[in-house]
Amino acid sequence: MSFASRRDASQSSSVRPRRADLLNRTFTNARLVISGDCRDLRLPSGASDSLKGRPAIQRSLILMRISRLLLLSVLAAAVAGVVIPSAGALTFPDEICPVAQGTVIKVCPAGETAKPYSMQIKGREGTGCVPYVRFKSVGALPPGLTLSSDGLISGTPTQPGEWTFWIDMQDIPSWEGGIFWCGDDKSTERQFSITINPGINIVQNALNPKVTFLNKPYPGFQLSASGASSAQTWSVKSGALPPGMTVGSNGVVSGTPTAAGDFTFVIQVSDGGRSDSETYTLTVVEELKITQAKPPAAEVGQPFAMEPKATGGRPALSWSIEGGGSLPAGLTLDPTTGAISGKPTLAGSYPLKLAVQDQLGLVQTVDITVVVATKLSAVKSALPVVKIGKLYKARLTARGGATPLKWRILGGLPGLLPTGIKLNAKTGEFSGVATGKTGLYRLRMQVTDKLGVKASLPIVLKVVA
Template identity: 30%
Template sequence: MRKLLAALLSTTLLAVGACTFAPDLSRFAACDVQGGCPSGTSCLPSENRCLPTCGEGGRCDGLDEDPDAETDGGTGVDAGTGPVGETDAGEVDAGEADAGQVDAGSEDAGPAAPLALESSSLREGTENVSYSAQIQANGGTPPYTFTATAQLPKGLALDTAGRISGTPTRAGELVLPVEVSDRSVPTKRASGSLLLPVRPLLRVAGPEPLADAINNRAYTERITATGGKAPYSFALAPQQSLPAGLTLAANGTITGTTTQAGRKEFTVVVTDSDTPPQSTNGTLSITLTEAGLAIKLVSRAVPGGRVGSDYSYTVRATGAGTWSLKDGTLPPGILLDTKDGTLSGKPTTQGDFTFRLGVADLLFSDERFYTLHVD
């Protein structure tokens, strides 16, 4: 009997979804009162019907003649590709609509965005100060690989992860030639020249030492700075002082009269006008000297300069005279005013330039070597 039921199930092909298995057995003969049936059939007590006996592995005789076989268990409406099949178990449920192009196809994800370098990803650096920044890219398929397509500015290096590091040795807008590649197949590439803005380093230029102060005589000297962004503001560092009787103005000028003997050392702070501003310290000194009858150079040094920046400093003496360049070479771009001893111009070459200046009046003269350092 179990074989008979299995045969009926196989011929109805498991009507899917909401369909119920309810075969029509009314066409089979009823069992007699003792439960007997004609030869080749056996009684199904629950339905009181004589059903054909199926042989092992064979077919059930009489089932195929059922005129309703295709309707109950065939490939038509109940379990085929018609309305019920499409809704319950057909192509709509397991096909392209559920797991195909709509859910995971190219229409949703779309093509990857073009690969590109981000031109504004580098923060500002400062000349001769350690620097580190991350180059950014977008689009394509991460992760990215970065390489330099030409020589980087001196002092800087680039790794494959896009990290720029090192110490820029000059100020200005440094050009970084960079290429980025992604992990797509085939590999996408994008290249460009990124600009790294580098501020000039602010320095106290001196001179150091400052011109000697003549005992009990009016004194004037000027502290200067290089780099940063002019104009500059000068002040004494906390708990610092000048020789008694001298004061420091915000523009770097020291004036007054002193009688304080010996050498006085002090620290000044200079702040530039950049945003954000730079500040730095410098240690300077003044020595008291006595006036004599002869003309005498009281400037012991000259302040440093910077390539392309305005330079002006008046070398100081105890009296008026005529100035001259006695030996050596002034930095290219710097001239000497022979009337008042002023060095001025715009240096064009870096380096240390040593020269000997002289001053003479009608009776006396004096000479001294100076070194002007140009950044």
């Protein structure tokens, strides 16, 4: 059995390993090349170099031990049916990216811009340590493409043109995690070329609008494609648009949807030899509307409650105040229900923009004004004298309160108006021609507003002849 050495690029010739390390590494990295007499043994260069300079007796003992160990491994492999492969020079196969005629450049399949690209580069079986090899590129691949260490060229090209570059393929030796019989890190490289052609690409990746309303005409949306010739044909490749809607051969999406729901479909454009497709989703719902939002009467210190209503859209709904307005002090808005409640503390007029939004992002607004009145009070003032037989008019006064107001007589002495004089409960006005007796009529009057708030005051009507 003869021995030959193969230089191990990962080991420095200046390092002298211990004998135990040498035996271990030699047994692990030694490679049997099965030749005619099955006796050719090659040792890693680190092991061969380490034997140099040793006494002849020591070298003989080490080689004898190595021979015994390798003989045992060969016999064990033979019994177990293990075949330790033989390898030729590392090279690329012809069938992957064939060489262009008249050149040495391997030409890979062409790609298109904006279309995913994938090409697996491999080493030729039976050469080097294939498939235990790694790859790297030297030079620029088409923009958008990359080469992985396992030889996969992939990505999405972004620019048309022709790119020529080198690919380096290298054995992965056993000491770097390769197969146990791979005892070198030799490499080879070849020049490759990939052409990227301009692709036809649909510009829009979503419809606008992507939500439309049941039984309402869709505003229409024009699809377009870049890189296409003027002779474009648009069609539905798969799925279905909402009932009542179509995509024309000119790429216009239009119609009046007659069913609600989410509709997903694929639209394709073709200019003859090339095509592109895009997936779209169109949602059809009933139109979102605010149906009830009239504020009730409000008064300082009195409970206030308002709950607007909305229909359509896609629940759940959320409510808010937009446009920079603010609620009266003391009132709050529930964003889930839209309810406005509380006790206002400051009178005034508050214009607001009330907004509701659904889960699809649809928004509807309505302008409202919350008017907060001051607290109701009755104003005490002297009334003019009533003259028998003469037309009489006088009015009671109230401040604040939520209109309408209502007046009534609570009592007094004698507790009745003079004969011929009447009270207008809505206006608080006394009117008529007195026909009764002269005298003083002491009464207690009460005013009540729309919210039930009450105020009272005493009055005196003096009747004279």
